[in-house]
């Protein structure tokens with residue numbers, strides 16, 4: 001996984017609530033056995049017209065936001081299915097950070113496994129950031145994960161919070177499977193105890 | 204004496220391998236179910252890192268999302284991509300030594316239906332699957348939740364997950380259900396009450412006589428939809444009904460082991476005085492047959508209702524969301540829900556594809572005919588449900604009435620296989636999601652109970668089952 005320390009980028013405003021994972025990556029594009037290449041299908045139902053051409057109204061199709069690395073959205077972002085294809089698609093599209101008042105649990109967890117940073121902030125702050133983002137390509141944000149700070153285009157600094165372990169893993173690009181495998185002995189001890197108490201769970 | 208604990212706390216505590224920094228715990232996972240869509244990248248990850256599966260005996264694999272449901276399914280997978288995923292599952296299971304139920308096996312079906320049927324789902328266990336509706340298994344008093352593909356790989360390699368404890372949310376419902384009201388209506392009414400984010404960060408325990416009185420099938424329907432309320436998992440304490448269901452299932456403990464297990468399972472109850480972070484009491488008398496009108500499960504109303512408008516909504520995002528849903532669904536504020544004509548009816552899915560659901564439909568459609576204007580599809584959730592229905596002669600009733608009686612799979616619950624709606628088509632569906640595009644691009648879904656779906660098939664429009 002790539003390390004995430006800080007980014008400086010344009011933010012695209014998507015003032016929609018309950019953006020579900022079917023919207024982020026429709027199920028007809030889940031038929032892949034790879035993790036990469038999903039960016040072209042991200043938001044495809046609203047990003048493209050029926051004839052396959054781009055929908056000019058969709059925010060990420062607008063010239064100012066084509067290089068956006070940050071998405072600012074409404075509450076309950078990422079609700080619905082557990083598909084990790086959602087963060088894969090967003091990242092393949094070039095996004096590195098999503099800022100919203102709230103996220104669905106599974107999506108939120110999936111983001112961290114892939115180096116996509118989800119930031120929760122109160123609605124009034126989101127409203128402000130949304131206004132900043134609407135100013136387009138000149139409105140550059142900085143997201144600093146080490147110091148847990150967002151710097152707004154006009155220089156204002158906003159603090160955010162993230163679980164310390166997740167922050168550590170993202171900054172160092174750590175694969176948590178590797179970390180857990182080191183606990184092998186503890187896991188074996190647990191299994192031995194459980195097997196003694198609930199033998200029916202083992203073959 | 205230790206502090207009184209909830210059912211969730213008890214299962215959690217019994218699975219902590221290690222408390223970690225910043226409030227995370229390493230939690231042991233007892234059971235892992237996999238399907239073709241969310242597992243290939245996890246197997247690939249193991250292969251690339253040269254890691255073995257820690258416990259192949261704790262995994263069960265079955266294809267469900269992409270499989271065709273027509274009689275000629277063996278030769279008819281609809282696309283190269285589907286075939287690639289189905290083949291990959293079979294190949295990966297062979298390579299890593301995982302038990303795999305092939306598409307043409309009588310036990311094949313939707314992951315959340317076959318887990319319980321095979322006795323793989325047991326009370327007190329932790330169960331995961333790369334699928335959000337894993338919450339279904341909570342009906343057995345198991346802590347069951349959906350995970351992403353990276354976590355699938357984490358469980359494969361370590362049989363654990365790094366998790367933070369969820370909040371305890373209790374939803375209590377006591378008393379008898381009214382005429383025509385089913386577990387599905389209860390689930391929809393709960394989501395209507397607390398919203399699709401109402402359970403975020405929580406595990407919901409469903410308590411009270413209404414849930415106790417439900418069959419295991421009904422309990423599974425309720426827990427299945429817990430995720431639509433935003434919860435990580437749903438839970439119902441195990442009781443005699445649970446044990447009765449589990450007893451004799453192929454992978455369930457037998458004989459003395461079963462007695463020993465029941466002994467343990469009897470301890471899986473929230474203690475008197477256990478503290479919940481939040482408690483919600485709903486009056487069962489307020490619940491009538493439900494139907495969704497919009498594009499989120501929280502857009503739900505009693506069937507007697509009318510399509511809402513956005514005029515009185517002050518929050519701009521809420522207002523935009525309602526307007527968008529109305530436009531997408533092709534509805535006008537004030538229209539009576541019972542005036543809406545449907546093009547298709549879909550009965551099935553992990554929400555309502557069990558034998559009891561099949562029986563409920565048969566009861567409604569027996570001796571009646573599906574309206575000329577409607578295509579009606581009934582898809583059993585597993586091969587065993589299909590066999591049982593056929594044994595009871597239900598298939599004849601369905602076919603006689605004009606239903607298309609299919610082979611098991613996820614089918615029209617989501618547009619990943621050949622069963623889907625055409626753009627703009629309206630469907631009364633017993634599945635769990637009415638998101639934009641869920642049943643195919645521009646599809647329009649109204650979530651209902653099996654009996655209500657059956658009634659819509661007969662009349663050709665959304666119908667109050669109590670009036671039929």
Ligand code: SF4
Pocket residue numbers: 267268313314315334336552553554612613616617634635
């Ligand atoms: S039936 Fe629908 S909700 Fe259930 S597992 Fe299949 S696709 Fe998911």
